[in-house]
Amino acid sequence: MKNTQDTEQELLPEYNFDYSKAKINRFAPKKSPITVTLDADIAEVFKDSEAVNRALRAILSVLPNSRPYVG
Template sequence: MNKNNPDITDDLREEYDLTSLRVRKLGRNRRSFAGHTVRLDPDVAEMFPDADAVNEALRFLIRVTQQNQPPKL
């Protein structure tokens, strides 16, 4: 039965347990369950087809930056 409309009956089977179901919010304030969410500017997002491409580019940048650091005294 629906709270808003008591005439609607629930057709969901009893064996389905939805108590542990996680629901993702849509929009800017949604949470990511896998980690951090980073919003790319549109011009940057055009260059990367997926998250793997972004990670690969960032890892490359990290390696180049670390290799070009002056030796620590």
């Protein structure tokens, strides 16, 4: 007869989980930020994400058909 502690510590080589009954995480944020990778030469100019956002907002403010930033 096996010890109950030994059977609790055994791992199966594969587990099949049934995700058909999974529910959406209601605590997850509704809208996640977009991640953008900058080229090395551009990243040298912008030290943080706020600097990039300021530059992009400045560009958007002079475009004729851009929507105003609401933040």
